[in-house]
Amino acid sequence: MTDVRSQVTEEEWRLRVDLAACYRLVAHFGWDDLVFTHISARVPGPEHHFLINPYGMFFEEITASSLVKIDLDGRKVMESPYETNPAGFTIHSAIHAAREDAQCVLHLHTPHGIAISAQDEGLRPISQQSLFAIASLGYHDYEGVALNEDEKPRLVRDLGEANNLILRNHGLLTVGPTVADAFLAMYILETSCRIQVLAQSGGKALTEVPDQIVAGIKAQADKVTRGLGGSLAWPGLLRMLDRRDPSYRE
DSSP states (O other): OOOSGGGSOHHHHHHHHHHHHHHHHHHHTTOOOTTOOEEEEEOSSSSOEEEEOOTTOOGGGOOTTTOEEEETTSOBOSOOSOOOOGGGGHHHHHHHHHOTTOOEEEEEOOHHHHHHHTSTTOSOSOSHHHHHHHTTEEEEOOOSSSOOGGGHHHHHHHHTTOSEEEETTTEEEEEESSHHHHHHHHHHHHHHHHHHHHHHTTOSOOOOOOHHHHHTHHHHHHHHTTTOGGGGTHHHHHHHHHHHOGGGGO
């Protein structure tokens, strides 16, 4: 295989390592759907180039070198033995193009996330975790498999300035200025969905947090993370991966 590290900047290599780690973490937490979801990250620099997974490779197999560099149209811009799924980049390209701050876009099909996406009320404020997710949350109605370019403006509109998006009857999506931030947002959103499904399985009425507390949660969330967002947990997550299997760094 070509030595990818020698062909890219140190900044891009660090991004590749973080993105490969994110794929491994998704697999570790059991959030992957074989090969059918994607995580993308914008490469530093003036070009609109992005890193995405090689199509057909399981998330637990992905390494920094195997990530494929593409443009906004999903075309490869750097030699790679791997192919990508341009259709899978449809959602990601729309958000990357519209949101300069969305340096990483993470989209998953977790069972708990899809279960909540199918409920009329969506995510309810029944747990502390859900409050953090709801503080920056949008919804996008299902329009079929995301292959239609015409859907992009509506997807961008429904995300707005939020960092979390529930795709009705489809799954979950988060964005962030870093891979770590997008991952932390997904961890909180997916956990919130799992908690709600578990709470509903008890068959009893659920107690929702009062509106005035929900309204003030964003400022409280910033205090909890000390303004550091995903970077607070990211080093520990990388240490965990390094203990288990550091090959994502290759």
